[in-house]
Amino acid sequence: MSGNFFKIAIIDLTEGSIGEYPADPDYYKKFIGGSAFSARLFLELVSADVDPLSPENPMIIMTGPLVGTNFPGTSRFTVCAKSPQTRIWGESSSGSSFGVALKKNGLDGIIIKGAAALPTVIEVIDGKITLKAAGDLWGLDSFEAIDRLQEIYRDHKKIKSLVIGPAGENKVKFAAICNDKANYLGRTGMGAVMGSKNLKAIVAAGAQKVPLADETGFKAARKLAVEAAGQSVVSMSLSExxxxxxxxxxxxxxxxxxxxxxxxxxxxxxxxxxxxxxxxxxxxxxxxxxxxxxxxxxxxxxxxxxxxxxxxxxxxxxxxxxxxxxxxxxxxxxxxxxxxxxxxxxxxxxxxxxxxxxxxxxxxxxxxxxxxxxxxxxxxxxxxxxxxxxxxxxxxxxxxxxxxEGSASLAESLPAAAKEFLVTIKRLELPMHDPRAFHGMALAYMMSNRGACHLQHACQAVEQGSVSWPQAGLQEEYAATVSEGKAKMVYLSEGIGLMANNICICHFVQWAIGLENTLDGLNAATGYGLSLQDFIDIGHRCWLLKRSLNNLMGITADDDKLPDRILVPLEQGGTEGTVPDETLLKNEYYQLRGLDAKGFVLDQILEEAKLDYLIPMLNRINGK
CATH class of the missing domain: 1.10.569.10 (Aldehyde Ferredoxin Oxidoreductase Protein, subunit A, domain 2)
Incomplete structure (x- = not known):
């Protein structure tokens, strides 16, 4: 089995120490990579009640098994931590080249603990990690910092950078991390976590080849994926x-x-x-x-x-x-x-x-x-x-x-009536897609484990008809402003979308090349031999893991709800007179997902997903 180096670095900025974290090798197949792998690591690194801006909150950077290969759309990586914005599980992802540069150092990820005494840069070059003073980089905006780093590392032609700007330095709750100017890890305030660690930048350059379980099979899978992407309506619609x-x-x-x-x-x-x-x-x-x-x-x-x-x-x-x-x-x-x-x-x-x-x-x-x-x-x-x-x-x-501090905090400082026009779920502002237009998206927002999100699932593509995946149990067509029956669509789409996040493949590319091509590339790289059902089931396991982690951070059924404003019908436009049936959607979903009335995962479901180690932790706070 391969596609990974089975090596995760751990850096303690408080101590100035650098080492290798002994991650269980079984995690690679159980969680694949990306944000789910990070969630499993988080559980064993720190208590769920950690202060998001404290040195103890680990910032975890993870790649996936196809990152660093030439399989289409697999340049993504994730940054995860407890979110200062939502106060629950936080994650963000990005494309470009930084994840590739990190992986080519022979690393699948990096765990960053503690906080540096002075502004710091982490340097990851040719397999060696070094901590350096940020000096006059601190105070520069993101673009200025990247330009300066390019000058400093001009002898490394392929240097790639992650930096924070002034917002991250000032720990703005929705601060982003900039990745080579054109790409950003925006959601859930990971830039604030980075700033709280006095970490201005991470630079990476490497040349190690990612090992593949089946090189011949991988080449064949890649060829088919490239051909599929070239013929896809998804590619065509985005290419202008x-x-x-x-x-x-x-x-x-x-x-x-x-x-x-x-x-x-x-x-x-x-x-x-x-x-x-x-x-x-x-x-x-x-x-x-x-x-x-x-x-x-x-x-x-x-x-x-x-x-x-x-x-x-x-x-x-x-x-x-x-x-x-x-x-x-x-x-x-x-x-x-x-x-x-x-x-x-x-x-x-x-x-x-x-x-x-x-x-x-x-x-x-x-x-x-x-x-x-x-x-x-x-x-x-x-x-x-x-x-x-x-x-x-x-x-x-x-x-x-x-x-x-964000709109949720602002609303809390105003009279209660301000809640009528606050549009957040689990304290995260909604993405720019109105769930009154597509009722499945409403449920997906409600149940997303990082707060309102359009990238924790494949609902957008499925519900709007951009893809057709009947082999995964999904219908070929869905009526947009109908709530009945959408819970199953969301449930299945979560399994698929979360696997994109774990593999670290772009959602657009996964939609364009299809499930079979994605799975074939993953299997050829890793040797896992997963079936399509295995693939989706791993996605479900990862949803359950993050949900349970959020339960430990205080999330209950009361948090799985739409903002008041979204339940008010609009008087004109494509959603005129329609709103999602929140109760129907939630009830159908809870039954499919195996959640109890309090919003906790049933013990039997956790056991079937091989997450039974979570049961004692959850029972302590669930009154069982």
């Missing part, structure tokens, strides 16, 4: 302008949130913020993650005017929603500037934009005065005020210090 293409379609179906999720349709918004407008005005080329033929990332140029950014990464669908439709800004250049600020300062664009939209509505309702907001009049569509607030959040200046 990337995810921005979904803006026009989403506006028609009601999938795009408008004015803090309160408006159903504004006809011109899709045109002003969508892929066609981007292609006609600011797009200069598309870029790809390492080894990916889809190339869905837009590179844009805005050379002059008050929203000038020069040349750099353009906004994807989530940023277009967060800083465009959510805040009523119809100017693509302004949205691009807001996105660029988040990138440079190190902020999750989804949570940042959603928090600003919450502030706009709170101001409109009279909860905040100009004095509260440092003299800013933050109204709908005010792009310049958004830019000011982004900077204040990153540096925790004035009102930005409060906003840096």
């Amino acid at each position: 302008v990337g995810t921005a293409a979904a803006m026009e379609i989403g506006m028609m179906t009601g999938d795009v949130p408008i004015k803090n999720w309160s408006v159903g349709l504004i006809d011109e918004m899709g045109d002003e913020l969508g892929g066609n407008m981007m292609a006609e005005t600011i797009l200069i080329k598309r870029k790809a993650c390492h080894g990916c033929q889809i190339a869905c990332k837009p590179e844009i140029a805005i050379k002059d005017g008050k929203y000038a950014i020069g040349t750099g990464p353009g906004p994807e669908f989530e940023a277009l929603g967060a800083f465009g439709s959510m805040t009523m800004v119809f100017d693509l250049k302004a949205v691009s500037k807001a996105n660029d600020l988040c990138n440079r300062l190190g902020l999750d664009s989804i949570s940042c934009g959603a928090t600003i939209a919450f502030i706009m509505e709170a101001t409109e309702r009279g909860y905040y005065s100009d004095q509260d907001l440092d003299g800013m009049n933050i109204g709908w569509g005010d792009a310049d005020a958004i830019m000011q607030l982004i900077e204040k959040i990153a540096y925790r200046q004035g009102f930005g210090n409060k906003a840096a």
